[in-house]
Amino acid sequence: MSVDGEVRQLRTEADEPGWEVDPDDEWGVAVIATVGRQLKLRREAVGMRAGDFGKAVGYGEDLVYKIEGGKRIPRPEYLERADEVLGAGGLLAAMKEDVARVRYPKKVRDLAQMEARAVEIGVYENSNIAGLLQTPEYTRALLESWLPAYALEDLERRVAARTARQSVYGRSPAPALSFVLEEGTLRRKVGGTMVRRQQFERLLEVGQMNSVALQVMPMDSGPHAGMSGRIEVLKFEDGTAVGRSDGAFNGRPTHDPRQLRILELRYGAIRAQALPPGESLTFIEQLLGDT
Numbered sequence: 001m002s003v004d005g006e007v008r009q010l011r012t013e014a015d016e017p018g019w020e021v022d023p024d025d026e027w028g029v030a031v032i033a034t035v036g037r038q039l040k041l042r043r044e045a046v047g048m049r050a051g052d053f054g055k056a057v058g059y060g061e062d063l064v065y066k067i068e069g070g071k072r073i074p075r076p077e078y079l080e081r082a083d084e085v086l087g088a089g090g091l092l093a094a095m096k097e098d099v100a101r102v103r104y105p106k107k108v109r110d111l112a113q114m115e116a117r118a119v120e121i122g123v124y125e126n127s128n129i130a131g132l133l134q135t136p137e138y139t140r141a142l143l144e145s146w147l148p149a150y151a152l153e154d155l156e157r158r159v160a161a162r163t164a165r166q167s168v169y170g171r172s173p174a175p176a177l178s179f180v181l182e183e184g185t186l187r188r189k190v191g192g193t194m195v196r197r198q199q200f201e202r203l204l205e206v207g208q209m210n211s212v213a214l215q216v217m218p219m220d221s222g223p224h225a226g227m228s229g230r231i232e233v234l235k236f237e238d239g240t241a242v243g244r245s246d247g248a249f250n251g252r253p254t255h256d257p258r259q260l261r262i263l264e265l266r267y268g269a270i271r272a273q274a275l276p277p278g279e280s281l282t283f284i285e286q287l288l289g290d291t
Contacts, residue, residue: 010060019073020153028102033070035079035095040068042086057081073099103161112165114242120235121168124180124226124270126217128190129199131162133179133206133214138199139163141191174211180226180267180274183219186287193291200288207281215274216283224273225266233263 021032043053050068051061057078059067066072074082076096083092115121115132123130128142139159143150150158168175189196207214217224229246243263244253254260275283 010054011058011063012060013063013066013072016063016072016075016153019075020157021071021073025102029070031098031102032073035074035099036068036070038095039074039079039082039092042082042088042092043068046086048086053082053085056085073103076100103164112161114234115165115168116171117236118168118175118234119237120176120233122178122231122233122267124231124267125185126182126226126230128185128188129181129203130179132166132168132177133181133203134162135195135198135202136160136163137195138190141195145190169206169209169211174209176211176213178213178215178271180215180217180270182217183283186216186284197288197291200284200291203284204281204288207277207284213277214280214284215271215277216280217270217274218283221273225269231263231267231270233260233267 022028043050048056050064054061054064057064058081059078063072067074067078076099079096079099080093082088083090086092121132123132129138131139134142136159139162140155143155143158168177186200191199203214206212217226228248229251231243231245233241233243235241240255241260242253242255243260244251245263245266248262248266249259254263274280
């Protein structure tokens with residue numbers, strides 16, 4: 001398509017990694033199918049062919065059909081541009097909220113929704129840096145090592161989903177967050193030098209927030225209550241809570257008060273044994289200097 005004498009490259013599926021519909025998410029499939037039908041009905045109502053519409057919004061005809069058929073998730077900017085081109089008066093652009101709710105895998109959405117409501121979040125991580133602390137580059141390098149390998153679009157979708165969860169830091173009032181990371185995890189060479197440096201810088205940035213307590217469990221510490229696996233506890237404003245641990249209750253989320261007390265006891269013991277926040281940040285600064 002030519003605009004002001006310049007040729008615009010129309011976007012194709014290859015330009016949209018991570019925007020495929022998760023077939024296992026029934027609700028998500030239904031939402032995106034509905035959005036696609038509304039886009040198609042509006043386009044046909046104004047008598048516009050898919051190819052012409054695609055050129056107007058900067059997308060290839062095949063991708064337009066995929067979106068209208070509920071096979072691809074439309075980007076927010078696609079919906080905004082479609083609203084303008086089709087004169088929808090904001091009705092199509094308003095669907096961005098529905099799309100945002102199903103953009104990521106259901107498991108990640110459920111976790112993000114709980115984190116968005118929590119007033120306290122405590123995480124002990126012994127296998128990698130906690131997801132709420134990861135840079136996109138670190139997440140990508142980490143997920144690239146998993147087997148069987150993720151397809152490119154699935155990998156990018158998961159990277160985006162994990163990064164989106166970090167909106168929790170922008171909440172007001174901010175929740176109280178605490179993290180305990182193993183020294184061995186910090187020393188593991190995930191990604192190249194630049195990826196590791198950026199990750200250490202991110203840890204220092206987050207660790208200096210007033211609402212965050214970041215601690216490191218040194219490798220020369222003795223056995224501790226977290227050696228059986230990851231622990232996460234979230235508390236909500238209404239007094240309820242949810243917790244999960246790889247080494248307890250079959251790894252499933254629990255709301256049971258007795259089980260939650262066990263997880264809190266273990267997490268408290270871990271925090272007491274780890275380096276204090278100030279010493280932990282100094283330690284991370286040393287790792288950054290050595291990288």
